[in-house]
Amino acid sequence: MKVDQKGHTVTIKDTQKDVNSFLEKVTQQFKTFEKHNIIIDLSSDSALTEKDLKLFLPLSKTHKKAKKSFVIVVSDLDFNAISDKLLVVPSLLEAHDIIEMEEIERDLGF
Template sequence: MKVDQKGHTVTIKDTQGDVNAFLEKVTQQFKTFEKHNIIIDLSSDKVSENDLKLFLPLSKVQKKAKKSFVIVATDLDFNAISDKLVVVPSLLEAHDIIEMEEIERDLGF
């Protein structure tokens, strides 16, 4: 697991290729990151829609705290993914989504 912090955003990248073990590590250390916007980078992993659903509880916690939670994953049918998760194909798009959500929160939406 590799953690990179820039401003109000923390990018957490899976380095082992095991989504379940990665989710467990992120969940254990979640209190460390909860005050930041979070990007979960699974772009180097082969993940399914079901794997992504495992991150839903963390996403809900972040939304309640008025923080962003974005997952980066490739080779997926993005239309089949739950509307409750924000999943994008690149880190650039993840940062763009967080920037837009920050603006929305500043405007009171």
């Protein structure tokens, strides 16, 4: 697991390509990241399924209740099949753009 912080956003990258152990580590260290927007970078794992992504749903819900963004980056997946409760994008650039838009919405009171 590699963690990179830029401003109000933390990018957490899976380096082992094991979704379950990665999710466990992120969950254990969640208190460290809870005051930041989170980008979960799974773009290096090409064997991901929609079922794997759904494992992040409880963490995403908790983070969104705290009025922070939670975005998952996945490169090879059918984005139409993914639950609309998860925010999944194909690149880090798009993840940062989504977070910026959500920050503006929160600042405006939406």
